[in-house]
Amino acid sequence: MRAAIYHGPHAIALGERPDPTIQLPTDAVVRVVLACVCGSDLWYYRGESPHELGPIGHEFIGVVEEVGSDVRGLVRGDLVIAPFIFSDGTCAHCRAGWMPSCVAGGSFGNHGVDGGQGEAVRVPFAETTLVAVPGSGHSDETLRSLLTLSDVACTGHHAALSANVQPGNTVAVVGDGAVGLSAVLAAARLGAERVIALSRNPARQALARAFGATDVVPERGEEAVARVLELTGGVGVDAAMECVGTGQSMTTAFAIARPGSIVGAVGAPHGVHVPIERVIFSNIGLRGGVAPARRYIPELMADVLEGRMNPGLVLDFETDLEGVASAYEAMDQRRAVKSLIRIGTV
Numbered sequence: 001m002r003a004a005i006y007h008g009p010h011a012i013a014l015g016e017r018p019d020p021t022i023q024l025p026t027d028a029v030v031r032v033v034l035a036c037v038c039g040s041d042l043w044y045y046r047g048e049s050p051h052e053l054g055p056i057g058h059e060f061i062g063v064v065e066e067v068g069s070d071v072r073g074l075v076r077g078d079l080v081i082a083p084f085i086f087s088d089g090t091c092a093h094c095r096a097g098w099m100p101s102c103v104a105g106g107s108f109g110n111h112g113v114d115g116g117q118g119e120a121v122r123v124p125f126a127e128t129t130l131v132a133v134p135g136s137g138h139s140d141e142t143l144r145s146l147l148t149l150s151d152v153a154c155t156g157h158h159a160a161l162s163a164n165v166q167p168g169n170t171v172a173v174v175g176d177g178a179v180g181l182s183a184v185l186a187a188a189r190l191g192a193e194r195v196i197a198l199s200r201n202p203a204r205q206a207l208a209r210a211f212g213a214t215d216v217v218p219e220r221g222e223e224a225v226a227r228v229l230e231l232t233g234g235v236g237v238d239a240a241m242e243c244v245g246t247g248q249s250m251t252t253a254f255a256i257a258r259p260g261s262i263v264g265a266v267g268a269p270h271g272v273h274v275p276i277e278r279v280i281f282s283n284i285g286l287r288g289g290v291a292p293a294r295r296y297i298p299e300l301m302a303d304v305l306e307g308r309m310n311p312g313l314v315l316d317f318e319t320d321l322e323g324v325a326s327a328y329e330a331m332d333q334r335r336a337v338k339s340l341i342r343i344g345t346v
């Protein structure tokens with residue numbers, strides 16, 4: 001089968017991979033319909049994080065082609081959403097709802113497991129990993145939004161939940177990539193009254209407003225902190241979401257968070273320092289991490305299917321499998337918020 005192959009920094013090309021087959025009775029083979037590139041993929045694309053040479057991609061939706069003899073509740077032809085991590089659903093961590101720590105789990109497009117940026121994927125622990133989408137004849141807009149539930153929309157939701165966003169809150173989001181914009185959408189969905197988006201990019205500011213942002217702060221660093229404190233009467237926000245993973249974004253998040261609040265952090269950390277002084281002397285907590293997407297998908301999927309939200313708007317660049325390298329370039333050069341790779345049809 002054809003699949004995107006990582007050959008090293010800035011070197012991604014279409015190549016051949018063996019057709020996936022059922023290897024364990026708990027497997028399924030999924031034919032990929034839509035996939036996309038994640039901001040976290042850019043770290044290895046830029047050579048700033050290690051990644052094995054080979055298959056890539058951890059965000060996809062597709063159609064079940066085959067299931068193993070132990071798989072219940074999924075049949076050939078089902079449209080499914082794959083969370084970016086596969087998990088057994090039975091270990092202590094999965095049962096507690098923390099699938100990213102599953103003792104037997106892992107992520108797609110890593111350690112030899114097929115990546116989502118290819119024609120098909122062998123999905124381990126299919127029954128406890130995949131989420132079947134009810135209904136049929138879904139619009140392309142709906143399919144794009146369902147795709148974002150694989151990771152980015154769930155990660156934005158995780159940032160908002162981790163920061164304990166409550167109805168009526170004033171909150172702020174640091175980061176205007178797809179995760180940051182998804183956190184704006186999530187905070188608004190959870191009832192935040194005022195959502196401050198930190199972004200100086202006009203197109204992303206517009207998308208933040210479409211997702212529910214009430215204020216946009218184009219400044220960066222200390223100027224951004226001053227602006228947010230000005231907007232909140234010097235108090236700070238009830239919840240700050242850190243959605244980039246850099247030292248500056250973490251510093252900004254802690255600086256705008258009001259005493260007693262929680263910073264929800266979901267950015268893959270690179271050179272991040274947690275200001276323990278703010279934790280101790282201002283009682284500001286830190287929570288977050290890799291999103292348990294499998295836990296959030298059913299709830300968010302219902303909102304997408306009923307048209308209550310359209311997280312797919314973050315996908316502002318599109319190509320097919322042949323154009324996979326351009327999908328990375330567009331995001332790397334910030335010409336795109338998030339790149340869609342159209343691979344098959346439902």
Ligand SMILES: [Zn+2]
Nearest residue numbers: 088091094102
């Ligand atoms: Zn588990």
